[in-house]
Structures are given as structure tokens and as C-alpha cells.
């Protein structure tokens with residue numbers, strides 16, 4: 001990793017205490033230390049997600065949710081009409 005302070009090479013650092021161990025274990029962030037300038041900080045190797053991909057994903061899941069809701073509403077309406085059939089109109093002679 002490139003050191004954000006001096007552009008030197010920062011290497012993984014050991015955790016300091018249980019709090020850092022817990023944070024390191026549950027997050028993608030890991031501690032780093034620069035041997036050149038002494039900088040110590042947290043960084044992740046996970047690439048930042050492309051904003052276009054996020055928008056595409058949000059649109060996809062919104063459309064899927066709308067379709068699922070429409071199918072659910074249709075199923076409930078259909079079930080109600082099945083359970084409560086409309087009386088047949090009286091035939092007049």
C-alpha cells in the first residue's frame with residue numbers, strides 16, 4: 001500500500017489491543033504502518049464500487065420490488081374474489 005503521507009510503502013501493522021483486533025476482524029480495514037515516515041492508519045484492499053454499478057443495482061432491485069408487489073397485490077385480489085364470489089345476476093323472465 002502507498003503511504004498517504006509520504007508516498008512510501010506502508011506495510012501491514014499489528015493490532016493494538018482488543019478494540020483494534022475486534023474492528024480488524026469484523027471490517028475489511030486493516031492497520032498499516034509506513035517505515036519511512038511512521039504514519040499509521042487503516043486501509044482496505046476492497047476496490048471502491050463504481051457509481052454506475054450502484055445505480056444499476058438500485059434500479060434493478062427497485063424494479064424487482066415493484067414487480068413482486070404487483071404480483072402480490074394481484075394474488076390477494078384474485079384470492080379475495082375466489083373466496084367471496086360475486087352473486088350471479090338474477091335472470092328476469
Ligand SMILES: [Zn+2]
Nearest residue numbers: 003006034037
Ligand atoms: Zn509514509
